[in-house]
Amino acid sequence: MAHEEPEPMPEDDLDWLGDEDSLTQAVDEEQLQDEAANAWLAAEEAYVPLDDGNGYLAVGGTDAGSIVSALPAGSSPVGKTTAPVVISRDDALRGDRPVYLVHRGARHANLLPIVMGDLHHKKGRSLTVGAVVSLPSAKASKNASFFDQASVAAMRIADPQCYRLDDKILRLPRNPIGKRALEYAPYLSCAEESDWLRQVMDAQRAVGANLLLTPGRALNPDDPQNSLDTAFQEADQFLALTERGERVALNLTIPSRWLAVGALRNRLLDEILDQDQFDVLYVRIQWAQTKAFAPTEDADLLMGIRRLANLCQDEGRSLLLPQTGITGWFALAHGATGYGLGVSGSEQCFAEYAFRRGRPGQQQAQRYFEKQMLHTIDSSSHDVVQLVPGYLGCDCLYCPSLFDAQPWSHPLAALHHIFSMGALTARVQEDSARGGRHAAVRRIVAAAKRWSSGLPPLGSGDVPRHLAVWDQAL
Structure with missing residues (x-):
């Protein structure tokens, strides 16, 4: 298969087979400039106990995401919740x-x-x-x-x-x-x-x-x-x-x-x-x-x-x-x-890799995942969508800092996206008692299609066209 000379795909942020x-x-420059994201790494260490009492989950600080067998000296569990x-x-x-x-x-x-x-x-x-x-x-x-x-x-x-x-x-x-x-x-x-x-x-x-x-x-x-x-x-x-x-x-x-x-x-x-x-x-x-x-x-x-x-x-x-x-x-x-x-x-x-000629100085797109639309849109379209009656704002930890940050924080937008998709995945399981996962996904897609049909005009790439096809496939 013949290929044209590849260049980075502008605006799409595709790390094509790139190495670290x-x-x-x-990335280092981006992190130095992004105080909002760095704050998560600099947060105070915090731990919650596991359900069985054998260990703790780090939920704050540089060890967040890891399981430890015992609390560090001087630490105590936070809150009243436990982790699975x-x-x-x-x-x-x-x-x-x-x-x-x-x-x-x-x-x-x-x-x-x-x-x-x-x-x-x-x-x-x-x-x-x-x-x-x-x-x-x-x-x-x-x-x-x-x-x-x-x-x-x-x-x-x-x-x-x-x-x-x-x-x-x-x-x-x-x-x-x-x-x-x-x-x-x-x-x-x-x-x-x-x-x-x-x-x-x-x-x-x-x-x-x-x-x-x-x-x-x-x-x-x-x-x-x-x-x-x-x-x-x-x-x-x-x-x-x-x-x-x-x-x-x-x-x-x-x-x-x-x-x-x-x-x-x-x-x-x-x-x-x-x-x-x-x-x-x-x-x-x-x-x-x-x-x-x-x-x-x-x-x-x-x-x-x-x-x-x-x-x-x-x-x-x-x-x-x-x-x-x-x-x-x-x-x-x-x-x-x-x-x-x-x-x-x-x-x-x-x-599929596609040759696309970049424009000098082009900025990385400011994307935001809208779970109510099941779609990722430009931040300018988010400003429009959030004013529509019935809009459900995100309650993840990252959005308050994301929308307070100037300029736009790409790392925090990414964390919001990763968390929101995880929450959607959990929702499929949580709603599966009524007809299994198929029915749960069908209800989520149908609700997204109904709500999105009443939105004001958005940019062509911000319209969730896939919802009609998905709704029919379900």
């Missing part, structure tokens, strides 16, 4: 509660454990928090440190991102495996070596992953059967290398055609049905996207996601949908166990 060090200077005990990986995969995977990206990674701990404290009885790191995007020590601090994560996934080897199948930027990626993930340079699968596995073990992923090379829709055969043979070999107590997810990376086109979809689902040695699937889907943070409106793709989720639910398998954002949330209605998102656009959707 490539953004270090920009972190369940095991295997209990999480049973899917009694939806799994909410938070992707560690290059931006604001040090703030993510704070919001993960906040979610576990307030919503952890209705959802399970998990964490995903990208092996080619950061040093192993930083990924391991992230897992250590975000110890509320019942599931820890170190994604090998071997799909970077498949730029003839996927739409990726030119040179998707850069110098830093090879340094952080040297297995990307030796896929032909006899011990390659062990290298991929050991890299995940080294940072503390408790759910191992098969390599996840991209499936080629133009050579479907050979591609499927190769992927599943490789997955079987990977499975054979596991040790006692380890658990493996079948990692698949697919262009959207595999789910949107009936013949391809049927072949894929039939093959998955035959692979009963894998009871956990981790499926990354690449689809076209015109604007960052915008969910898909493709009815055929949504039908494919629904069929995949239905199959996994019927067969008692756990389906995890990384990098899907609110589209992954929608899939909870059809049987998905969990989904993932992160701060940047590339962690909300594994979008």
Whole structure:
């Protein structure tokens, strides 16, 4: 597949396969300027006891998001609430509660454990928090440190991102495996070596992953059967290398055609049905996207996601949908166990790379997630929407500081987004007594569609067009 010369996608804030060090200077400058976000890191240490009395959850200070066995000297629990005990990986995969995977990206990674701990404290009885790191995007020590601090994560996934080897199948930027990626993930340079699968596995073990992923090379829709055969043979070999107590997810990376086109979809689902040695699937889907943070409106793709989720639910398998954002949330209605998102656009959707010429000096968009619309809009549109009768303001910890901050705080907007999507995920579980998760999602989508239909004119990218398609699909 031919590509034009890639440039960063303006305004969309897509960290295209970027590594952490490539953004270090920009991120450091951003943090120095963002006193509102830094205040969360400088907050006084605070702890709440766990339900079983065996440990404490840090809910304030630099350790926020971590579980400690005993209080530091001179500390005492705050408030009268307790936090749920972190369940095991295997209990999480049973899917009694939806799994909410938070992707560690290059931006604001040090703030993510704070919001993960906040979610576990307030919503952890209705959802399970998990964490995903990208092996080619950061040093192993930083990924391991992230897992250590975000110890509320019942599931820890170190994604090998071997799909970077498949730029003839996927739409990726030119040179998707850069110098830093090879340094952080040297297995990307030796896929032909006899011990390659062990290298991929050991890299995940080294940072503390408790759910191992098969390599996840991209499936080629133009050579479907050979591609499927190769992927599943490789997955079987990977499975054979596991040790006692380890658990493996079948990692698949697919262009959207595999789910949107009936013949391809049927072949894929039939093959998955035959692979009963894998009871956990981790499926990354690449689809076209015109604007960052915008969910898909493709009815055929949504039908494919629904069929995949239905199959996994019927067969008692756990389906995890990384990098899907609110589209992954929608899939909870059809049987998905969990989904993932992160701060940047590339962690909300594994979008097809598109060449877009940037404009010098262009500012990062000021986005705000409106849970009442199930949509991310520009801050100027938020100023309009909040004046509409019936508007429900956000009650998260981050919004008061966000709207007091000048200039706009991108980190606080990100924390609001991560928390709000987690709260929406918990709400699906909390409302599932009436007809299950499908009915809960249907009611939330229908309410969002009704309320959004009465809004004043907004910018074209701020109109939640996906709601009509979703409402029909439900």
